[in-house]
Amino acid sequence: MRKEKGRVKLKLSISQRLVVWITLLVFILFGAVLFIIQRREVQTLFEQARGRAELTAQYMRQLNLQALVRYDKDAIQANVDSQVDNQLPYIIFYDRSGAPFVANALVRSRADILGRSHFSEDVQPGAPFAETRRVLLQDQWLRVLEVEIPIFLPGNDNKWASVKIGQSLEPMYAAVREVRLVLILVGFGGVLLGILGATVLAKRLTRPLRKLVEGTGRISKGDFSHAIEITSGDEIGDLARGFNEMTGRLLETREQMDAANRKLVQAEKLASIGRLAATIAHEIRNPLTSVKLNLQKVAESDKLDDVEREHIGLSMAGAGQIEKFIKELLNFTRVADLALDRFPLEQILEESFKLLRETLTHKGITIEKKYTPGLPLVQVDGDKMRQVFLNILRNAEEALEPGGRITVAVDLAGDAGHKKIRVRISDDGPGIPEKNRDIIFEPFFTTKPSGFGLGLANARKIVEQHNGSIKLAKPKGRGTSFVILIPCEEGL
Numbered sequence: 327m328r329k330e331k332g333r334v335k336l337k338l339s340i341s342q343r344l345v346v347w348i349t350l351l352v353f354i355l356f357g358a359v360l361f362i363i364q365r366r367e368v369q370t371l372f373e374q375a376r377g378r379a380e381l382t383a384q385y386m387r388q389l390n391l392q393a394l395v396r397y398d399k400d401a402i403q404a405n406v407d408s409q410v411d412n413q414l415p416y417i418i419f420y421d422r423s424g425a426p427f428v429a430n431a432l433v434r435s436r437a438d439i440l441g442r443s444h445f446s447e448d449v450q451p452g453a454p455f456a457e458t459r460r461v462l463l464q465d466q467w468l469r470v471l472e473v474e475i476p477i478f479l480p481g482n483d484n485k486w487a488s489v490k491i492g493q494s495l496e497p498m499y500a501a502v503r504e505v506r507l508v509l510i511l512v513g514f515g516g517v518l519l520g521i522l523g524a525t526v527l528a529k530r531l532t533r534p535l536r537k538l539v540e541g542t543g544r545i546s547k548g549d550f551s552h553a554i555e556i557t558s559g560d561e562i563g564d565l566a567r568g569f570n571e572m573t574g575r576l577l578e579t580r581e582q583m584d585a586a587n588r589k590l591v592q593a594e595k596l597a598s599i600g601r602l603a604a605t606i607a608h609e610i611r612n613p614l615t616s617v618k619l620n621l622q623k624v625a626e627s628d629k630l631d632d633v634e635r636e637h638i639g640l641s642m643a644g645a646g647q648i649e650k651f652i653k654e655l656l657n658f659t660r661v662a663d664l665a666l667d668r669f670p671l672e673q674i675l676e677e678s679f680k681l682l683r684e685t686l687t688h689k690g691i692t693i694e695k696k697y698t699p700g701l702p703l704v705q706v707d708g709d710k711m712r713q714v715f716l717n718i719l720r721n722a723e724e725a726l727e728p729g730g731r732i733t734v735a736v737d738l739a740g741d742a743g744h745k746k747i748r749v750r751i752s753d754d755g756p757g758i759p760e761k762n763r764d765i766i767f768e769p770f771f772t773t774k775p776s777g778f779g780l781g782l783a784n785a786r787k788i789v790e791q792h793n794g795s796i797k798l799a800k801p802k803g804r805g806t807s808f809v810i811l812i813p814c815e816e817g818l
Contacts (some may be wrong), residue, residue, distance in 0.1 A: 349520055352521075384475075406419070461492070614648055618642065685724060730755060734752075735748075769783040792812055
């Protein structure tokens with residue numbers, strides 16, 4: 327409910343409006359049907375009552391015909407008194423002139439009921455006279471149906487007498503009230519069923535709409551992965567399908583924007599690192615070379631004792647570490663051209679295993695290979711890709727305890743309509759903590775005491791130069807699993 331320009335406006339949902347309108351239509355429909363049924367039932371009951379009244383009048387004529395011929399008033403009175411009851415409160419015989427001749431005691435003194443005959447002396451045989459009226463009998467108002475028929479003697483065309491009966495209509499109206507009560511109960515039950523059906527129908531019709539509203543709300547909060555379950559093939563189902571297609575395109579667009587933003591941030595980081603590397607190379611590398619040369623000359627002197635020679639060796643090792651860091655930093659920031667050639671990716675992997683064979687054998691680490699046969703060639707820079715695999719394999723070797731296992735699987739995968747070679751390198755080591763999973767490819771992130779944190783960042787840069795992707799997959803169980811996708815020749 328809300329106020330609008332000084333007036334209160336009731337706000338109803340679609341479901342509530344459907345229930346209200348369907349209930350109103352059901353109410354009107356049942357009301358019309360019940361009204362027609364009641365009218366027809368009342369008409370039928372009235373016709374039945376009139377038919378009984380006419381039959382009763384005919385019976386009284388036949389019963390008293392001989393007495394009328396004899397003008398035996400006592401016989402007629404006895405017959406009248408024997409037939410009168412609650413449903414037939416009065417019977418009146420009129421003579422040839424239309425004056426009351428015989429009547430039961432209840433109405434004998436009632437001029438308003440006795441009156442005169444409705445037929446003249448020259449009346450011809452035909453339809454009886456009938457009318458309904460209200461009369462007061464025994465301090466009670468009754469609705470009665472008066473039926474009067476003329477009486478003719480055999481062989482005589484002149485009216486001899488007439489008989490009028492007053493048949494109570496109260497039993498008929500009691501039956502009408504019963505019928506009306508039954509119809510009201512039926513109508514009430516029908517309306518209740520209509521309300522129940524309208525509620526169920528409204529829920530079925532509006533459930534997809536509510537899901538659309540919920541989905542719209544989730545999209546407005548940035549959740550583009552929400553999809554609506556399609557349960558119907560009608561217009562609402564088409565709307566749900568269109569909604570899912572829209573959210574799919576929005577999700578795809580957002581992922582593309584996120585990827586573009588990540589690349590932009592990465593490019594900015596690389597530019598910053600490049601400027602830092604240039605500064606380091608200019609400010610540190612030349613003095614560091616002089617320090618190394620001087621330390622080498624001092625180390626060649628015969629006047630040094632063992633302790634001094636050990637300290638100079640440590641100093642030269644430290645200078646070598648600094649020089650190695652500067653070299654790796656410059657290599658990472660330098661955008662080198664790729665020397666592309668056609669290779670089977672398994673070949674590059676095998677060359678990487680050879681370079682690490684001694685270390686792996688010494689530590690007792692097992693390599694399990696799962697190569698899909700007949701894979702297409704890839705167009706890559708062999709040295710660069712070997713550097714990627716060596717980096718990941720070396721990290722796995724360092725993380726494993728003696729006797730560990732590294733699994734390398736190579737197969738064909740589809741990605742965005744293009745075929746790609748998928749390389750999955752997994753180990754059964756301790757794994758990467760959840761808090762570090764999103765930042766392991768960031769430059770300078772490392773958990774090693776002697777590392778520089780540029781290995782995985784450089785691997786991602788190389789893979790992306792080949793229009794591929796590298797990500798940390800969630801392994802089944804413990805350990806770490808990297809997935810690399812490289813376009814193959816069919817996807818180029």
